[in-house]
Amino acid sequence: MGVDLRFIPTAAKRVLDRKAFYAQLVVTDACNLRCAYCDEYLADAPLVGLDALRRRVDRLDELGALVFDFLGGEPLLHPGLAELVAHAKSKRGGSNLATVITNGFLLTRENVRALSAAKLDFMQVSVDTLEPTELSQKAVRPLLPKLRLLAEEARFKVEIQTVLSERSVEEYADFRQALEGLPFSFGFSLRHEPGGRIAIRGRRYLELLERHGVFEGVNFYGEHLREMLLGDDSRPWKCLAGSKFLYINAAGEAQWCGQQRGWRIPLETLDLDGLAANDEHKPCESGCVIGCARMVSHTLGEPLRTLGASLSLAGQSLRARPAEPVGQGAAVFRSPCPERDQTGERSGQGR
Ligand code: SF4
Numbered sequence: 626m627g628v629d630l631r632f633i634p635t636a637a638k639r640v641l642d643r644k645a646f647y648a649q650l651v652v653t654d655a656c657n658l659r660c661a662y663c664d665e666y667l668a669d670a671p672l673v674g675l676d677a678l679r680r681r682v683d684r685l686d687e688l689g690a691l692v693f694d695f696l697g698g699e700p701l702l703h704p705g706l707a708e709l710v711a712h713a714k715s716k717r718g719g720s721n722l723a724t725v726i727t728n729g730f731l732l733t734r735e736n737v738r739a740l741s742a743a744k745l746d747f748m749q750v751s752v753d754t755l756e757p758t759e760l761s762q763k764a765v766r767p768l769l770p771k772l773r774l775l776a777e778e779a780r781f782k783v784e785i786q787t788v789l790s791e792r793s794v795e796e797y798a799d800f801r802q803a804l805e806g807l808p809f810s811f812g813f814s815l816r817h818e819p820g821g822r823i824a825i826r827g828r829r830y831l832e833l834l835e836r837h838g839v840f841e842g843v844n845f846y847g848e849h850l851r852e853m854l855l856g857d858d859s860r861p862w863k864c865l866a867g868s869k870f871l872y873i874n875a876a877g878e879a880q881w882c883g884q885q886r887g888w889r890i891p892l893e894t895l896d897l898d899g900l901a902a903n904d905e906h907k908p909c910e911s912g913c914v915i916g917c918a919r920m921v922s923h924t925l926g927e928p929l930r931t932l933g934a935s936l937s938l939a940g941q942s943l944r945a946r947p948a949e950p951v952g953q954g955a956a957v958f959r960s961p962c963p964e965r966d967q968t969g970e971r972s973g974q975g976r
């Protein structure tokens with residue numbers, strides 16, 4: 626399944642207009658796992674009602690959103706997830722994008738088929754290590770049967786997203802070998818401190834990313850990532866969170882992103898003037914590695930690069946075959962954010 630070509634001109638309009646482009650919606654703060662480093666789930670948190678979620682999708686669509694990420698906690702805990710995806714895909718003739726970000730442990734043949742039938746575009750499965758660790762349960766070995774099931778049943782693209790850690794440097798080649806033959810793409814994100822600032826540095830990470838071609842997938846800010854990994858956060862950029870990128874928490878409030886909660890406003894009261902008011906520099910830009918917000922900000926903030934990438938995306942969509950694995954660079958607008966984005970020390974995590 627390729628990106629609908631009608632998506633591209635509408636996405637291009639977002640470069641010039643005042644509307645939103647990309648929205649993340651938390652469907653529940655609850656999670657089936659208990660990763661030690663994570664402070665972004667609430668044990669026994671309620672599911673957000675399906676009607677309320679539908680209304681949030683409606684409002685985000687009115688505000689212009691073209692990409693909907695459904696996330697948690699763990700979104701597969703929500704029995705209405707496929708219906709919600711179908712609701713999002715009922716907008717704009719289905720030319721928008723719907724993605725789910727999950728730890729994958731609750732995947733079943735039934736829910737994969739339901740999400741396929743709902744026309745889900747992408748699923749991002751967060752897998753950090755080969756074996757479970759003290760900090761993260763999101764490991765290849767226990768998840769492998771679910772990933773094989775996904776390979777058999779999914780009619781959407783799947784990306785295995787790994788938060789870069791010291792362990793990645795040691796074992797990533799084995800990690801990839803364990804997943805060899807599965808028709809998935811692979812991505813990384815960088816561990817951050819509370820507040821979104823990069824928490825790992827070092828040439829060895831850079832070399833790992835280059836060895837596995839990950840910079841192709843973040844071509845809009847790959848240079849920034851290189852510099853930040855080497856300790857230089859000085860390159861200026863403008864964060865479009867709260868303007869082109871929105872994070873909607875379980876209570877239905879819009880935030881800049883999952884890491885910044887200073888600005889919060891009920892989604893139903895947010896309008897185009899409110900979006901425009903957030904089209905300004907943020908105090909937390911230096912060293913920020915919130916990949917999804919950065920991808921959107923660089924994509925829409927640098928129109929010439931966007932045009933080139935969009936043409937490339939169009940070419941890839943035309944060439945794509947249904948069962949074809951997706952390369953790093955193939956889906957410029959896929960979600961670059963992992964579910965609970967980070968792994969590592971207890972002090973630093975978050976989407
Ligand atoms: S990191 Fe993800 S899977 Fe682990 S507890 Fe947090 S939300 Fe759940």
Ligand code: SF4
Nearest residue numbers: 821864882909913918
């Ligand atoms: S710069 Fe933007 S994405 Fe990064 S932490 Fe601040 S508000 Fe969030």
